[in-house]
Amino acid sequence: VWIAAAKSNDAQKMKFQLDTVVIEESCRASALAGRILSGTPASVEVRYVIDGRIAARPLADGRDHFGAGKRRMVVLTRRGSFLMGCPASSARFACCGYLVLVLASNCPMDCSYCFLQEHLANNPGFQVYANYAGAFDELDRLTHARSGRSFRIGTGELADSLAFDSLTAISRELVGYFSEHQNLMLELKTKTDEIDNLLAVEPRGRTLVSWSLSPMRVFAQSEHHTAPPESRINAARRVLEAGYKVGFHLDPVIAYPGAEQDYLDLLDCVFDTLPGDAIAFFSIGGLRMTPGLRSEARRRFPSDSMLLGEEVLGEDGRYRTFTTLRFRLFAKLRERIVKACSDLPVYLCMESASAYHRVFGADPPIPASLGAELADH
Protein backbone atom coordinates (compact mmCIF):
# COMPACT_ATOMS: atom_id res chain seq x y z
CA VAL A 1 0.00 0.00 0.00
CA TRP A 2 2.79 2.34 0.76
CA ILE A 3 4.13 4.21 -2.19
CA ALA A 4 7.87 4.00 -2.35
CA ALA A 5 8.95 7.38 -3.63
CA ALA A 6 12.32 6.34 -4.97
CA LYS A 7 14.96 3.74 -4.46
CA SER A 8 17.94 6.05 -4.14
CA ASN A 9 19.61 6.19 -0.73
CA ASP A 10 18.87 9.85 -0.12
CA ALA A 11 15.18 9.28 -0.74
CA GLN A 12 14.62 6.31 1.50
CA LYS A 13 13.20 8.60 4.15
CA MET A 14 10.22 9.48 2.00
CA LYS A 15 7.31 7.05 1.92
CA PHE A 16 4.88 9.09 -0.16
CA GLN A 17 5.04 10.23 -3.73
CA LEU A 18 5.81 13.85 -4.59
CA ASP A 19 5.87 15.41 -8.06
CA THR A 20 7.17 18.81 -7.00
CA VAL A 21 8.55 20.68 -4.03
CA VAL A 22 7.82 24.41 -4.19
CA ILE A 23 9.70 26.64 -1.77
CA GLU A 24 8.81 30.22 -1.00
CA GLU A 25 11.87 32.44 -1.46
CA SER A 26 11.60 33.75 2.10
CA CYS A 27 11.87 30.15 3.36
CA ARG A 28 14.82 29.15 1.16
CA ALA A 29 17.28 29.23 4.07
CA SER A 30 14.91 27.74 6.65
CA ALA A 31 15.85 24.60 8.54
CA LEU A 32 12.63 22.93 7.38
CA ALA A 33 13.36 23.56 3.70
CA GLY A 34 16.87 22.20 4.23
CA ARG A 35 15.60 18.97 5.82
CA ILE A 36 12.99 18.50 3.11
CA LEU A 37 15.46 19.04 0.27
CA SER A 38 17.98 16.67 1.78
CA GLY A 39 15.39 13.92 1.99
CA THR A 40 13.78 14.47 -1.40
CA PRO A 41 14.87 12.26 -4.31
CA ALA A 42 16.54 13.93 -7.28
CA SER A 43 13.63 12.95 -9.51
CA VAL A 44 11.34 15.40 -7.72
CA GLU A 45 11.25 18.86 -9.31
CA VAL A 46 12.18 21.72 -6.95
CA ARG A 47 10.98 25.27 -7.67
CA TYR A 48 11.26 28.59 -5.85
CA VAL A 49 8.45 31.14 -5.85
CA ILE A 50 7.78 34.54 -4.32
CA ASP A 51 4.42 33.62 -2.78
CA GLY A 52 3.82 29.99 -1.82
CA ARG A 53 0.09 30.57 -1.37
CA ILE A 54 -0.30 30.88 -5.13
CA ALA A 55 1.49 27.56 -5.64
CA ALA A 56 -0.99 25.93 -3.24
CA ARG A 57 -3.95 26.85 -5.43
CA PRO A 58 -5.45 24.36 -7.91
CA LEU A 59 -3.43 23.97 -11.09
CA ALA A 60 -4.98 25.27 -14.28
CA ASP A 61 -4.72 21.91 -16.00
CA GLY A 62 -5.66 18.44 -14.86
CA ARG A 63 -8.95 17.09 -13.60
CA ASP A 64 -8.07 15.93 -10.10
CA HIS A 65 -6.82 19.15 -8.52
CA PHE A 66 -7.07 17.75 -5.04
CA GLY A 67 -5.13 14.58 -5.86
CA ALA A 68 -2.47 16.60 -7.69
CA GLY A 69 -2.21 18.97 -4.72
CA LYS A 70 -1.25 16.07 -2.48
CA ARG A 71 1.86 15.49 -4.61
CA ARG A 72 2.89 19.16 -4.63
CA MET A 73 4.59 20.09 -1.37
CA VAL A 74 4.73 23.83 -0.74
CA VAL A 75 7.10 25.13 1.92
CA LEU A 76 5.89 28.59 2.92
CA THR A 77 5.37 31.09 5.71
CA ARG A 78 2.08 30.86 7.56
CA ARG A 79 0.56 34.34 7.64
CA GLY A 80 -2.28 33.63 10.08
CA SER A 81 -2.23 32.17 13.57
CA PHE A 82 -1.27 28.55 14.09
CA LEU A 83 -3.69 27.89 16.91
CA MET A 84 -7.42 27.67 16.32
CA GLY A 85 -10.54 25.94 17.57
CA CYS A 86 -11.36 22.62 15.97
CA PRO A 87 -13.18 23.32 12.68
CA ALA A 88 -15.56 20.48 13.50
CA SER A 89 -16.75 22.14 16.69
CA SER A 90 -20.20 23.67 16.76
CA ALA A 91 -22.91 24.59 19.24
CA ARG A 92 -24.95 21.83 17.56
CA PHE A 93 -22.56 19.11 18.68
CA ALA A 94 -21.29 17.59 21.91
CA CYS A 95 -17.64 18.55 21.39
CA CYS A 96 -14.42 17.48 23.06
CA GLY A 97 -12.71 20.85 23.54
CA TYR A 98 -9.95 20.11 21.04
CA LEU A 99 -7.62 22.90 19.90
CA VAL A 100 -5.88 22.65 16.57
CA LEU A 101 -2.32 23.64 15.77
CA VAL A 102 -2.07 24.12 12.02
CA LEU A 103 1.46 23.17 10.97
CA ALA A 104 0.52 21.68 7.60
CA SER A 105 -2.44 21.55 5.27
CA ASN A 106 -3.53 18.52 3.23
CA CYS A 107 -2.23 14.99 3.44
CA PRO A 108 -0.39 12.59 1.13
CA MET A 109 -2.85 9.82 1.94
CA ASP A 110 -6.13 9.78 0.08
CA CYS A 111 -9.16 8.56 2.00
CA SER A 112 -12.24 8.63 -0.17
CA TYR A 113 -14.42 10.10 2.59
CA CYS A 114 -11.96 12.81 3.71
CA PHE A 115 -13.53 16.22 4.44
CA LEU A 116 -10.41 17.97 3.15
CA GLN A 117 -11.60 17.24 -0.40
CA GLU A 118 -14.15 19.97 0.11
CA HIS A 119 -12.42 22.01 2.82
CA LEU A 120 -9.23 22.50 0.80
CA ALA A 121 -10.74 22.55 -2.68
CA ASN A 122 -9.41 26.06 -3.31
CA ASN A 123 -5.90 25.47 -1.98
CA PRO A 124 -5.13 21.77 -2.28
CA GLY A 125 -1.33 22.03 -2.36
CA PHE A 126 0.33 20.13 0.49
CA GLN A 127 1.51 23.09 2.58
CA VAL A 128 4.07 22.91 5.37
CA TYR A 129 4.92 26.05 7.29
CA ALA A 130 8.59 26.88 7.66
CA ASN A 131 7.93 29.40 10.45
CA TYR A 132 6.31 26.72 12.64
CA ALA A 133 8.38 27.91 15.63
CA GLY A 134 5.85 30.75 15.79
CA ALA A 135 3.37 28.15 17.03
CA PHE A 136 5.42 27.76 20.20
CA ASP A 137 5.13 31.52 20.85
CA GLU A 138 1.35 31.25 20.51
CA LEU A 139 1.27 28.30 22.89
CA ASP A 140 3.40 30.26 25.39
CA ARG A 141 0.87 33.09 25.29
CA LEU A 142 -2.00 30.62 25.76
CA THR A 143 -0.42 28.95 28.78
CA HIS A 144 0.42 32.30 30.38
CA ALA A 145 -3.07 33.68 29.81
CA ARG A 146 -4.81 30.53 31.14
CA SER A 147 -2.26 29.18 33.57
CA GLY A 148 -4.81 27.17 35.61
CA ARG A 149 -6.27 25.22 32.70
CA SER A 150 -5.18 22.17 30.77
CA PHE A 151 -5.43 22.04 27.00
CA ARG A 152 -5.42 19.21 24.49
CA ILE A 153 -3.87 20.46 21.29
CA GLY A 154 -3.60 18.47 18.09
CA THR A 155 -1.89 18.84 14.74
CA GLY A 156 -3.98 16.25 12.92
CA GLU A 157 -7.04 18.13 11.77
CA LEU A 158 -6.01 19.67 8.44
CA ALA A 159 -3.18 17.21 7.90
CA ASP A 160 -1.97 13.87 9.17
CA SER A 161 0.37 14.60 12.11
CA LEU A 162 3.05 12.11 11.09
CA ALA A 163 2.87 11.72 7.31
CA PHE A 164 6.15 13.09 5.97
CA ASP A 165 7.52 13.34 9.52
CA SER A 166 10.48 11.29 8.35
CA LEU A 167 11.16 14.20 6.01
CA THR A 168 10.24 17.19 8.18
CA ALA A 169 11.09 15.81 11.66
CA ILE A 170 8.79 18.44 13.19
CA SER A 171 7.46 15.92 15.70
CA ARG A 172 10.77 15.91 17.60
CA GLU A 173 10.54 19.64 18.34
CA LEU A 174 6.85 19.43 19.17
CA VAL A 175 7.29 16.55 21.60
CA GLY A 176 10.23 18.38 23.18
CA TYR A 177 8.23 21.59 23.64
CA PHE A 178 5.17 19.87 25.13
CA SER A 179 7.32 17.76 27.47
CA GLU A 180 8.18 20.98 29.27
CA HIS A 181 4.58 22.20 29.70
CA GLN A 182 2.53 20.39 32.30
CA ASN A 183 -0.81 21.94 31.35
CA LEU A 184 -0.55 21.09 27.65
CA MET A 185 -1.15 17.75 25.97
CA LEU A 186 -0.06 17.30 22.38
CA GLU A 187 -2.13 14.94 20.26
CA LEU A 188 -0.51 13.60 17.12
CA LYS A 189 -3.25 12.05 15.03
CA THR A 190 -2.30 9.70 12.21
CA LYS A 191 -3.14 6.83 9.90
CA THR A 192 0.53 5.99 9.34
CA ASP A 193 3.00 3.88 11.27
CA GLU A 194 5.66 6.55 10.87
CA ILE A 195 6.88 6.64 14.48
CA ASP A 196 10.67 6.49 14.19
CA ASN A 197 11.20 10.12 15.22
CA LEU A 198 8.89 9.67 18.21
CA LEU A 199 10.92 6.76 19.48
CA ALA A 200 13.99 9.01 19.58
CA VAL A 201 12.55 11.61 21.99
CA GLU A 202 11.21 11.55 25.54
CA PRO A 203 7.56 12.70 25.82
CA ARG A 204 7.42 12.93 29.64
CA GLY A 205 3.74 12.11 29.54
CA ARG A 206 2.77 15.19 27.56
CA THR A 207 2.27 13.67 24.09
CA LEU A 208 -0.52 11.40 23.05
CA VAL A 209 -0.45 9.63 19.70
CA SER A 210 -3.85 8.72 18.34
CA TRP A 211 -4.77 6.53 15.43
CA SER A 212 -7.88 6.66 13.32
CA LEU A 213 -8.92 3.05 12.98
CA SER A 214 -11.17 1.32 10.49
CA PRO A 215 -11.85 -2.33 9.74
CA MET A 216 -9.89 -4.02 6.97
CA ARG A 217 -12.74 -3.64 4.47
CA VAL A 218 -12.81 0.15 4.87
CA PHE A 219 -9.01 0.35 4.77
CA ALA A 220 -8.81 -1.75 1.60
CA GLN A 221 -11.49 0.14 -0.25
CA SER A 222 -11.31 3.70 1.00
CA GLU A 223 -8.08 4.55 2.83
CA HIS A 224 -5.56 4.82 0.02
CA HIS A 225 -1.85 4.93 0.90
CA THR A 226 -2.50 4.59 4.65
CA ALA A 227 -0.94 1.95 6.87
CA PRO A 228 -3.06 -1.18 7.41
CA PRO A 229 -5.10 -1.27 10.66
CA GLU A 230 -2.86 -3.93 12.19
CA SER A 231 0.24 -1.81 11.53
CA ARG A 232 -1.40 1.18 13.20
CA ILE A 233 -2.28 -0.87 16.28
CA ASN A 234 1.24 -2.30 16.46
CA ALA A 235 2.70 1.20 16.11
CA ALA A 236 0.45 2.25 19.02
CA ARG A 237 1.89 -0.54 21.14
CA ARG A 238 5.44 0.57 20.31
CA VAL A 239 4.89 4.23 21.20
CA LEU A 240 3.06 3.20 24.37
CA GLU A 241 6.13 1.19 25.38
CA ALA A 242 8.23 4.28 24.62
CA GLY A 243 6.30 6.37 27.16
CA TYR A 244 3.62 7.98 24.97
CA LYS A 245 -0.06 7.98 25.70
CA VAL A 246 -2.25 6.50 22.99
CA GLY A 247 -5.83 7.02 21.89
CA PHE A 248 -8.04 5.78 19.08
CA HIS A 249 -10.61 7.36 16.83
CA LEU A 250 -13.24 5.06 15.37
CA ASP A 251 -14.02 7.75 12.88
CA PRO A 252 -15.65 7.63 10.47
CA VAL A 253 -17.69 4.61 11.44
CA ILE A 254 -19.14 3.41 8.14
CA ALA A 255 -22.30 1.33 8.46
CA TYR A 256 -21.86 -1.08 5.57
CA PRO A 257 -23.57 -4.50 5.86
CA GLY A 258 -21.55 -6.52 8.36
CA ALA A 259 -19.91 -3.42 9.81
CA GLU A 260 -20.97 -4.11 13.39
CA GLN A 261 -19.04 -7.39 13.59
CA ASP A 262 -16.04 -5.96 11.74
CA TYR A 263 -15.77 -3.01 14.15
CA LEU A 264 -16.18 -5.29 17.17
CA ASP A 265 -13.42 -7.55 15.79
CA LEU A 266 -11.25 -4.46 15.30
CA LEU A 267 -11.78 -3.51 18.94
CA ASP A 268 -10.87 -7.05 19.98
CA CYS A 269 -7.67 -6.67 17.99
CA VAL A 270 -6.88 -3.42 19.85
CA PHE A 271 -7.54 -4.96 23.28
CA ASP A 272 -5.55 -8.08 22.37
CA THR A 273 -2.56 -5.85 21.58
CA LEU A 274 -2.83 -3.12 24.21
CA PRO A 275 -4.07 -3.17 27.80
CA GLY A 276 -7.36 -1.26 27.97
CA ASP A 277 -6.30 0.73 31.02
CA ALA A 278 -3.30 2.08 29.09
CA ILE A 279 -5.49 3.68 26.41
CA ALA A 280 -6.30 7.35 27.02
CA PHE A 281 -9.58 7.46 25.09
CA PHE A 282 -11.71 6.27 22.22
CA SER A 283 -13.65 8.70 20.09
CA ILE A 284 -16.50 7.55 17.89
CA GLY A 285 -17.89 9.44 14.92
CA GLY A 286 -20.17 8.37 12.12
CA LEU A 287 -19.51 9.06 8.45
CA ARG A 288 -20.89 12.51 7.71
CA MET A 289 -20.74 14.39 4.47
CA THR A 290 -22.06 17.68 3.24
CA PRO A 291 -23.72 17.43 -0.18
CA GLY A 292 -20.64 19.10 -1.69
CA LEU A 293 -18.23 16.64 -0.12
CA ARG A 294 -20.44 13.72 -1.09
CA SER A 295 -20.46 14.81 -4.74
CA GLU A 296 -16.72 15.42 -4.82
CA ALA A 297 -15.89 12.15 -3.06
CA ARG A 298 -18.11 10.17 -5.44
CA ARG A 299 -16.59 11.98 -8.43
CA ARG A 300 -13.07 11.09 -7.31
CA PHE A 301 -13.90 7.55 -6.17
CA PRO A 302 -16.83 6.41 -8.33
CA SER A 303 -16.51 2.71 -7.52
CA ASP A 304 -16.12 3.04 -3.74
CA SER A 305 -19.17 1.35 -2.23
CA MET A 306 -18.32 2.80 1.20
CA LEU A 307 -19.53 6.13 -0.18
CA LEU A 308 -22.86 4.56 -1.11
CA GLY A 309 -24.19 3.59 2.26
CA GLU A 310 -27.63 4.26 3.65
CA GLU A 311 -26.99 7.90 4.45
CA VAL A 312 -29.80 10.42 4.63
CA LEU A 313 -29.77 14.19 4.83
CA GLY A 314 -29.95 15.36 8.45
CA GLU A 315 -31.01 18.60 10.08
CA ASP A 316 -27.45 19.92 10.07
CA GLY A 317 -27.21 19.62 6.27
CA ARG A 318 -24.95 16.56 6.33
CA TYR A 319 -25.59 13.07 5.07
CA ARG A 320 -25.30 10.46 7.83
CA THR A 321 -26.37 6.86 8.26
CA PHE A 322 -30.03 6.86 9.30
CA THR A 323 -30.40 7.34 13.03
CA THR A 324 -31.66 3.91 14.10
CA LEU A 325 -28.68 2.11 12.59
CA ARG A 326 -26.10 4.75 13.52
CA PHE A 327 -27.03 4.99 17.20
CA ARG A 328 -27.23 1.22 17.47
CA LEU A 329 -23.71 0.87 16.08
CA PHE A 330 -22.36 3.56 18.41
CA ALA A 331 -23.98 1.88 21.42
CA LYS A 332 -22.53 -1.51 20.46
CA LEU A 333 -19.03 -0.08 20.08
CA ARG A 334 -19.21 1.80 23.34
CA GLU A 335 -20.51 -1.34 25.09
CA ARG A 336 -17.53 -3.37 23.85
CA ILE A 337 -15.04 -0.68 24.88
CA VAL A 338 -16.53 -0.33 28.35
CA LYS A 339 -16.61 -4.12 28.71
CA ALA A 340 -12.87 -4.22 28.03
CA CYS A 341 -12.11 -1.36 30.41
CA SER A 342 -14.93 0.24 32.36
CA ASP A 343 -13.27 3.61 33.04
CA LEU A 344 -11.82 4.15 29.56
CA PRO A 345 -13.10 7.55 28.35
CA VAL A 346 -15.29 7.36 25.24
CA TYR A 347 -16.75 10.36 23.47
CA LEU A 348 -18.66 11.10 20.29
CA CYS A 349 -17.39 13.41 17.56
CA MET A 350 -19.74 15.70 15.63
CA GLU A 351 -22.89 14.26 17.09
CA SER A 352 -25.68 16.10 18.88
CA ALA A 353 -26.26 16.16 22.62
CA SER A 354 -29.31 14.03 21.87
CA ALA A 355 -27.12 11.38 20.22
CA TYR A 356 -24.75 11.50 23.16
CA HIS A 357 -27.64 10.97 25.55
CA ARG A 358 -28.97 8.03 23.55
CA VAL A 359 -25.60 6.28 23.41
CA PHE A 360 -24.25 7.11 26.87
CA GLY A 361 -27.46 7.51 28.84
CA ALA A 362 -26.22 10.85 30.19
CA ASP A 363 -25.79 14.44 29.09
CA PRO A 364 -22.50 15.30 27.36
CA PRO A 365 -19.83 17.07 29.39
CA ILE A 366 -18.96 20.70 28.68
CA PRO A 367 -16.41 20.80 25.82
CA ALA A 368 -13.77 22.70 27.80
CA SER A 369 -14.00 20.31 30.73
CA LEU A 370 -13.82 17.25 28.47
CA GLY A 371 -10.80 18.77 26.70
CA ALA A 372 -9.11 19.34 30.05
CA GLU A 373 -10.03 15.86 31.27
CA LEU A 374 -8.58 14.24 28.15
CA ALA A 375 -5.47 16.38 28.54
CA ASP A 376 -5.04 15.28 32.16
CA HIS A 377 -6.05 11.62 31.79
Place this chain on the structure above:
Amino acid sequence: MRLLEIAESLKMRAGQCVAALSLLEEIAIREGKTIGEILDRPSLRRIFNSAGSGPGRVREMLDELRTLRYPRLTRAAQQLAQKVAAIKLPAGIKVTLPRDLASDEVRVEIIAHGSEEMALVLASLAAKASELVRLAAMLSGVDRGCEVE
Protein backbone atom coordinates in the same frame (compact mmCIF):
# COMPACT_ATOMS: atom_id res chain seq x y z
CA MET B 1 -34.11 -6.25 -20.22
CA ARG B 2 -32.46 -2.93 -21.06
CA LEU B 3 -33.28 0.30 -19.31
CA LEU B 4 -34.03 2.00 -22.63
CA GLU B 5 -36.61 -0.65 -23.52
CA ILE B 6 -38.16 -0.31 -20.07
CA ALA B 7 -38.23 3.48 -20.33
CA GLU B 8 -39.94 3.27 -23.72
CA SER B 9 -42.45 0.62 -22.75
CA LEU B 10 -43.43 2.42 -19.53
CA LYS B 11 -43.24 5.86 -21.17
CA MET B 12 -40.94 7.17 -18.46
CA ARG B 13 -40.27 10.90 -18.21
CA ALA B 14 -36.71 12.25 -18.40
CA GLY B 15 -36.55 12.94 -14.66
CA GLN B 16 -37.75 9.43 -13.87
CA CYS B 17 -35.11 7.96 -16.18
CA VAL B 18 -32.39 9.98 -14.44
CA ALA B 19 -33.62 8.88 -10.99
CA ALA B 20 -33.81 5.23 -12.07
CA LEU B 21 -30.37 5.28 -13.66
CA SER B 22 -28.82 6.94 -10.63
CA LEU B 23 -30.35 4.36 -8.27
CA LEU B 24 -29.34 1.49 -10.58
CA GLU B 25 -25.75 2.72 -10.76
CA GLU B 26 -25.52 2.99 -6.97
CA ILE B 27 -27.08 -0.44 -6.43
CA ALA B 28 -24.68 -1.91 -8.98
CA ILE B 29 -21.65 -0.51 -7.14
CA ARG B 30 -22.98 -1.48 -3.71
CA GLU B 31 -23.67 -5.07 -4.75
CA GLY B 32 -20.91 -5.58 -7.31
CA LYS B 33 -23.44 -6.48 -10.01
CA THR B 34 -24.26 -5.16 -13.46
CA ILE B 35 -27.30 -3.01 -14.13
CA GLY B 36 -28.60 -5.79 -16.37
CA GLU B 37 -28.43 -8.28 -13.50
CA ILE B 38 -30.34 -5.90 -11.26
CA LEU B 39 -33.04 -5.30 -13.86
CA ASP B 40 -33.41 -9.07 -14.18
CA ARG B 41 -34.46 -9.47 -10.56
CA PRO B 42 -37.89 -11.08 -10.08
CA SER B 43 -39.17 -8.16 -8.01
CA LEU B 44 -38.47 -5.75 -10.89
CA ARG B 45 -39.48 -8.13 -13.68
CA ARG B 46 -42.83 -8.61 -11.98
CA ILE B 47 -43.39 -4.84 -12.19
CA PHE B 48 -42.29 -4.60 -15.84
CA ASN B 49 -44.54 -7.51 -16.86
CA SER B 50 -47.59 -6.54 -14.83
CA ALA B 51 -50.74 -5.20 -16.42
CA GLY B 52 -50.97 -1.94 -14.45
CA SER B 53 -50.80 1.55 -15.90
CA GLY B 54 -47.47 2.94 -17.13
CA PRO B 55 -47.22 5.73 -14.53
CA GLY B 56 -48.23 3.32 -11.75
CA ARG B 57 -45.60 0.80 -12.76
CA VAL B 58 -42.94 3.54 -12.97
CA ARG B 59 -43.77 4.59 -9.41
CA GLU B 60 -43.61 0.94 -8.30
CA MET B 61 -40.30 0.48 -10.07
CA LEU B 62 -38.74 3.55 -8.45
CA ASP B 63 -40.04 2.45 -5.03
CA GLU B 64 -38.51 -0.98 -5.54
CA LEU B 65 -35.21 0.54 -6.65
CA ARG B 66 -35.18 2.72 -3.51
CA THR B 67 -35.80 -0.39 -1.43
CA LEU B 68 -32.86 -2.12 -3.10
CA ARG B 69 -30.68 0.96 -2.65
CA TYR B 70 -31.65 1.53 1.01
CA PRO B 71 -32.62 -1.96 2.22
CA ARG B 72 -32.03 -1.52 5.94
CA LEU B 73 -33.58 1.93 6.04
CA THR B 74 -36.67 0.61 4.25
CA ARG B 75 -36.90 -2.33 6.65
CA ALA B 76 -36.49 -0.14 9.73
CA ALA B 77 -39.04 2.38 8.46
CA GLN B 78 -41.53 -0.43 7.79
CA GLN B 79 -41.03 -1.92 11.25
CA LEU B 80 -41.53 1.47 12.89
CA ALA B 81 -44.61 2.19 10.80
CA GLN B 82 -46.02 -1.20 11.84
CA LYS B 83 -45.30 -0.34 15.46
CA VAL B 84 -47.13 2.99 15.13
CA ALA B 85 -50.12 1.20 13.60
CA ALA B 86 -50.07 -1.43 16.34
CA ILE B 87 -50.34 1.22 19.06
CA LYS B 88 -53.84 1.94 17.71
CA LEU B 89 -53.91 5.60 18.60
CA PRO B 90 -57.38 7.09 18.80
CA ALA B 91 -58.56 9.83 16.48
CA GLY B 92 -57.08 13.13 17.55
CA ILE B 93 -53.57 11.77 18.15
CA LYS B 94 -51.11 11.52 15.30
CA VAL B 95 -47.53 10.25 15.51
CA THR B 96 -45.06 11.37 12.86
CA LEU B 97 -41.65 9.75 12.47
CA PRO B 98 -38.73 11.74 11.05
CA ARG B 99 -38.37 11.70 7.27
CA ASP B 100 -35.89 8.98 6.25
CA LEU B 101 -35.25 8.33 9.96
CA ALA B 102 -32.78 11.19 9.77
CA SER B 103 -33.16 12.04 13.46
CA ASP B 104 -34.59 10.50 16.62
CA GLU B 105 -37.40 13.01 16.90
CA VAL B 106 -40.90 11.58 17.31
CA ARG B 107 -43.62 14.13 16.80
CA VAL B 108 -46.95 13.60 18.56
CA GLU B 109 -49.81 15.81 17.42
CA ILE B 110 -52.98 16.23 19.42
CA ILE B 111 -56.12 17.65 17.91
CA ALA B 112 -59.04 18.35 20.22
CA HIS B 113 -62.07 20.57 20.18
CA GLY B 114 -63.16 21.80 23.56
CA SER B 115 -62.10 20.83 27.05
CA GLU B 116 -63.95 17.53 27.23
CA GLU B 117 -62.43 16.23 24.04
CA MET B 118 -59.00 17.43 25.16
CA ALA B 119 -59.33 15.57 28.44
CA LEU B 120 -60.34 12.40 26.61
CA VAL B 121 -57.50 12.62 24.11
CA LEU B 122 -54.95 13.26 26.86
CA ALA B 123 -56.23 10.30 28.83
CA SER B 124 -55.93 8.13 25.73
CA LEU B 125 -52.42 9.41 25.18
CA ALA B 126 -51.45 8.61 28.78
CA ALA B 127 -52.75 5.08 28.32
CA LYS B 128 -50.40 4.67 25.34
CA ALA B 129 -47.37 6.18 27.11
CA SER B 130 -45.34 3.01 27.53
CA GLU B 131 -45.85 2.00 23.89
CA LEU B 132 -44.82 5.45 22.69
CA VAL B 133 -41.72 5.28 24.86
CA ARG B 134 -40.89 1.92 23.29
CA LEU B 135 -41.42 3.44 19.83
CA ALA B 136 -38.92 6.20 20.64
CA ALA B 137 -36.45 3.60 21.90
CA MET B 138 -36.86 1.59 18.69
CA LEU B 139 -36.26 4.68 16.58
CA SER B 140 -33.05 5.51 18.38
CA GLY B 141 -31.70 1.99 17.98
CA VAL B 142 -31.72 1.26 21.71
CA ASP B 143 -34.64 -1.18 21.57
CA ARG B 144 -33.92 -4.37 19.63
CA GLY B 145 -37.52 -4.40 18.39
CA CYS B 146 -36.28 -2.65 15.27
CA GLU B 147 -33.80 -4.98 13.55
CA VAL B 148 -31.54 -3.06 11.22
CA GLU B 149 -28.63 -5.44 10.69
